[in-house]
Amino acid sequence: MGKSWKKTRLRLYNAYFEPTFTTEQNIENRLPGIDREHWRWFLDYRAKVETKKRIEEIEQQDESSRVLSQNDSIAQVFGKEKPGRVRGVGFEPTPSQLFGPNSHAPGNGVQLKETKRKLLELQAELEGEKLKRKAMEDEAAAEKKKMKAMESSLI
CATH class of the missing domain: 1.20.5 (Single alpha-helices involved in coiled-coils or other helix-helix interfaces)
Incomplete structure (x- = not known):
């Protein structure tokens, strides 16, 4: 169920968010049936400045953090991956499949x-x-x- 919900959010974001639009234009461009304030919250969540700044700072410090790894910028911000999934990749590949058998060391x-x-x-x-x-x-x-x-x- 969680996997399905995550895919749906990503699909909605990709289908109804246009980077060249203003926030208000993107809110109006939402899927019919989605509450205006819920869509606004979702767009704000996806565009938080402080999160983007932390990721940019980490990437500037270490070029290797831009590559998908256990020590990439996302991992440094949000912490160690949970078993059975990799952030930004979903439930399909596991940490050990992407990073090797010692990925939970x-x-x-x-x-x-x-x-x-x-x-x-x-x-x-x-x-x-x-x-x-x-x-x-x-x-x-x-x-x-x-x-x-x-x-x-x-x-």
């Missing part, structure tokens, strides 16, 4: 290095926080001893 080398670096950074931060906590506990224990000593001298 965690990330590429750059991502792995970055993850390891971040992990080490967080571990160092955690150790620093543990040392601070230990120092505070020691200080609290020392203060408690002083209080007990004061209490006993007062008694």
Whole structure:
């Protein structure tokens, strides 16, 4: 059902959207029976500026991101592919058919290095926080001893 709905949306978009038209002209050019506001929302969804900007930025940083791959601009924006489908290609080819049998392996080398670096950074931060906590506990224990000593001298 999802596959059919996706194909229908793509078919409608390709049949009734004209890139040379204004937004209002494209809204008027919708299929009869489709609510005007629903079609407007659909066209706005397909043309979101922030999504296009993120994709353009990623493509400018890495020319290889323009090629269909696990690290293409779409994958960098939307994340890892789900099993059984590839974004922009549909349900027919699976990630392993397009990218090879290890397509569900965690990330590429750059991502792995970055993850390891971040992990080490967080571990160092955690150790620093543990040392601070230990120092505070020691200080609290020392203060408690002083209080007990004061209490006993007062008694």
